[in-house]
Amino acid sequence: MVIGVIYAILFWAATFVIVLGIANKIRIYWKTPAPLKIPTTPAPVTRGGVVIRMMTEVFLFKSLFRSNKLLWILGFVFHYSMLVIVLRHFRYILDPVWGV
Incomplete structure (x- = not known):
């Protein structure tokens, strides 16, 4: 009985500490000024342009290709490779199993 009370107190103390810590970090980040202005041009102005630019960045890593x-x-x-591994592991959780 006593050990359960001790665990409950430790749980709530840990929860209190983590919530305060996260709130403090958010407060610090909120008050920190932006170090520089990040240029966002040339940026697409249409929704379709934004979608195309986002998809090329997500699937082809276009900016990384240009830099390195x-x-x-x-x-x-x-x-x-990770995508292939994840897709292959779907066979363990999907029913019916394919590729057997």
Whole structure:
């Protein structure tokens, strides 16, 4: 009985500490000024342009390709390998199982 009360007190103390810590970090980030202005031009002005630009960035890593070709190819291979692994693991949770 006593051990349960101790665990309950420790749980609520830990919860209180983490909530206060997160609130403090949010307050610090909120008050920190932006260090520089980030230029956002040339940016697409239409919704379709935004979607196309976002999809090329998400699926092809376009800006990384322009800046660092080696990192781009390694990141591309890594992320698409992870995609294949995740898709192959779906067979463990989906019914009926395919590819047997």
